[in-house]
Amino acid sequence: MYHDFADLYDRIYSDKDYEAESAQLAEIVTAHNPDATTLLDVACGTGGHLVHLQDRFECQGIDLSAEMIEVARAKLPDTTLHVGDMTEFDLGTRFDAVICMFSAVGHLKTVDRLDAAIARMAVHLAPRGILAVQPWIDPADWLVGNVHMDTYEDDEMKIARVSVAEPVDRGRVVMELLVGTKAGVTRLRDEHEMGWFTRAEYEAAFEKAGLAVRFEDMAPTTRGVYIGTAE
Numbered sequence: 001m002y003h004d005f006a007d008l009y010d011r012i013y014s015d016k017d018y019e020a021e022s023a024q025l026a027e028i029v030t031a032h033n034p035d036a037t038t039l040l041d042v043a044c045g046t047g048g049h050l051v052h053l054q055d056r057f058e059c060q061g062i063d064l065s066a067e068m069i070e071v072a073r074a075k076l077p078d079t080t081l082h083v084g085d086m087t088e089f090d091l092g093t094r095f096d097a098v099i100c101m102f103s104a105v106g107h108l109k110t111v112d113r114l115d116a117a118i119a120r121m122a123v124h125l126a127p128r129g130i131l132a133v134q135p136w137i138d139p140a141d142w143l144v145g146n147v148h149m150d151t152y153e154d155d156e157m158k159i160a161r162v163s164v165a166e167p168v169d170r171g172r173v174v175m176e177l178l179v180g181t182k183a184g185v186t187r188l189r190d191e192h193e194m195g196w197f198t199r200a201e202y203e204a205a206f207e208k209a210g211l212a213v214r215f216e217d218m219a220p221t222t223r224g225v226y227i228g229t230a231e
C-alpha cells in the first residue's frame, strides 16, 4: 500500500489544494488556542500539509510508509519525521495540535483499530490541545461499483489511475495505474482494504479517548474534520 506509489503520489494529487486546507486547519487550531505552537501530522504521507503548516507551527509528522516519509523528507529537511503505525505510536512528547488528514483513518479498517489510533493521537495532545481527524467516506455515500479516474500529465510523464469500489466488508478499492515515461508504459495495481465508519463510531472513538467531539465543515476544500478537545 502506497510503497510503490510514493514517488507518484504528489503527481496524482497535484490538483489537491493543500495550501487552502492547511490555512483552514491553522485557523481552526488558532481559534481554539491562539498560543498553539506545536503540531503533529499523523499519516502525513508526503507532507502535503506540513509544507504549508511548518511556517506557522513547529511540526512533526509520522506515517506507516517509509517510502512516503522519504518523499516528505526531501521537501521538509528540517522537520522531524517518523515511520510508525498510528495505532501504537509513542513519540514521548505532546503537541498543541494533532491532525490526521485525507481519509488516512479509512486504512484502519476496523472499529477497534480506529479506537486505538484516536486514543494514541489523544495521548499526544498537550493541555488545551486539539485533534482534527478527517474521516473517510460516509457509508451512505459508498457506491459499490463506482468507477473513478485521476489523470496527470507533464512533459515527462503521463499517469492514468482508475479505481473501482468493491463490496468487501467496509469497502475495498482496487486501483490500476498506467504510467508512461520515455522508458515505456508501466502497469501497477494496488488494492486498498478500507474501512468506512459511521458518525457514531467516530464520535465514540473520540469520547473513549476522553475528548469532547464535534464535526467542523471545511467546505469548499474537503469533507470536513472531526474535532476533539480535552474536556
Ligand SMILES: C[S@@+](CC[C@H](N)C(=O)[O-])C[C@H]1O[C@@H](n2cnc3c(N)ncnc32)[C@H](O)[C@@H]1O
Pocket (backbone or CB within 6 Å): 001, 002, 042, 043, 044, 045, 046, 047, 048, 049, 062, 063, 064, 065, 068, 084, 085, 086, 087, 100, 101, 102, 103, 104, 107, 108
Ligand atoms: C491518502 S494518504 C494521506 C496522506 C496525507 N495525510 C495527505 O493528506 O496527503 C494515507 C496515508 O496514510 C498512511 N497510513 C495508512 N495506514 C497507516 C497507519 N496504520 N499508521 C500510519 N500511517 C498510515 C499511508 O501510508 C498514507 O501515507
